[in-house]
Amino acid sequence: MRQRSLIAITAALAAGALTLTACGSRDSGDKGSDSGNGDGTTVVIGVDAPLTGDLSAMGLGIKNSADLAVRNANKKEFVKGVTFKIEALDDQAQPSAGQQNASKFVSEQEVLGVVGPLNSSVAESMQKVFDDNKLVEVSPANTGPALTQGADWQKKKVRPYKSYFRTSTTDAIQGPFAAQYVYNTAKKKKVFVIDDKKTYGSGLAATFTEEFKKLGGKVVGTEHINPDAKDFSAVATKVKNSGAEVVYYGGEYPQAGPLSKQIKAAGAKIPLVGGDGIKDDTFMKLAGAEATGDLATSVGAPVEDLPSAKQFVADYKAAGYKEEYSAYGGYAYDSAWAIIEAVKKVVDANGGKLPTDARAKVTEAMQSVSFDGVTGKVSFDEYGDATNKQLTVYAVKNGAWVPVKSGTYTG
């Protein structure tokens, strides 16, 4: 009897272990991209994004787009004698997983730059690890102002980490831009503000609220939701009874979708407005048909409309990736390309070879990188922020995000 139960336990454990290792290898073994010609140096560009879980739609778009940049660089032999490869790690949108991934990238000598992460909260846990090792990190999606301008960015801007750059705009611009659109163009004066208390969501909600009040609008209620929750009926009832004309949500689509749906179901037929974190097709899937009229701001001009982006969209289709490039695809491509440009600078300056302190040199070179990318001109200011400060408002029409207004935020 003992014997039999032992066998059963061992079998169960073995089966469990197999399942887990199978998942593990799927995540980290995804090194993508063709290795190109065998001679010369190989440079690895790390990619860190949520490849599984709620936010994987955006994460996989980032991974594929970075992979595309690497493929193009290899095809064109953009840097003579250097073959690029990507290595994608899954952070599950968790700061702890992000930090482990950062340590892994740092320990691999061939890694000269990292694209990612998606979440500002994950970036906070990675920045120091990268900076201590002079490994450059270019995020396509982080919009938290504190990442580049320090915790006291509203009073005194101090860049905390020299190795951190981003191609996306910050919430310091995105929130106010949304406030101006809602107040001036959509003519809504009473807002209910909801956020998910994460770095990204609460930052966005705060900058929105500040500008909205400054314009003369009224905040009729605030609420913070739990990112693990799915039942927002109590919040929805509060929104309905507050008499708000519009809801502003600082957070991401896994909660924004059900939230929008439940607010409308509760009887408040008012639009939900959010940031780039809700601008994903999954939002419509979750929010249902009632989502028509919901708004989202996103960084940059619509990728599909930029002439520079047409090539990217065509290449992406041709490469046959299973997943969409999603909200940050263009930025991920530009982030990866910025690393490639920086590597090229370093290699060119060193007579066609990688120097021994390549990481530090690449980080230094990043500051002066400038090229015409998918999303427009890509270069960085003294804080590591993108100099491109364009934003676009999108609205839900017939189950798709349609650009309604593009512009640049000016103070």
Add this chain to the structure above:
Amino acid sequence: MNELPQQLVNGLLLGSMYGLVAIGYTMVYGIVQLINFAHGEIFMTGAFGALTVWLWLPGGTSMWIALPLMIMGAVVVAVAIAVGAERFAYRPLRTAPRLAPLITAIGLSLALQQAVWAWYPEAKSARTFPQIAGGPFEIGNVTIQTGDIFLVAAAPISMAVLAYFVMKTRTGRGMQATAQDPDTAKLMGVNTDRIIVIAFALGAAFAAVGAVAYGLKYGEINFRMGFILGLKAFTAAVLGGIGNIYGAMIGGVVLGVAETLATAYIADIPGMDKFGSQSWADVWAFVLLILVLLFRPQGLLGERVADRA
């Protein structure tokens, strides 16, 4: 406008769903003193079972035909997994120290989550669940969603069926006997192995009904949906008195209403506006749990089925 009736209804609906899942925890605990932490995942597989039936049905099938089939699909999948888990994961450990099956349950919970994640088509992010057409119903100033009608009907019916089964049928009495003292029950001719399997199966069936309600209510299901809901349902079971099937439902409703009212009203208390948002609702729910357990360690209704600790 007075929003109290609406908030009470919101809480009642949420609580009924907790209750349906809590029954599984409480029945299994009442009979084998095992906290089946994989129960939340059994709930989740039930939802995917229902979705599979829906995807298999020809497009455009009316919900009136589809819904019973989906419930059957959910129940079949959830019961099969629960019975399999009992046979292969828990039964070999029945005489082992209490911690061994507990760890097994946690492991099983992870394994089920990852299995759905890895092998169910497109389950890596949320999947949409079919909805019942038709607008919401208005009673006074209370709005009830069409999807919630199912929950309103299913929770009391399930409860009544369960009460009848446990109190009136032969198997149900065998169940009570096993809960009181398995060894004596065995001597009296009760097939305790069978009773334990039935307890697992019944719990899974109620979780499956709850899972269909979840899908209809929120319009989406995902591989992690069982974790938080399972935790809440377990809390509900403890709140009501673990081992007591009525306690599970009462505990669920109390928990749901407490969470909803905390979200709605705590912020209105002067000086408490920082602690009133929905993200604090769980904190208040657990404060309530601690208070109840301080003054009534046996839960609101106490253990009726099993009276030994």
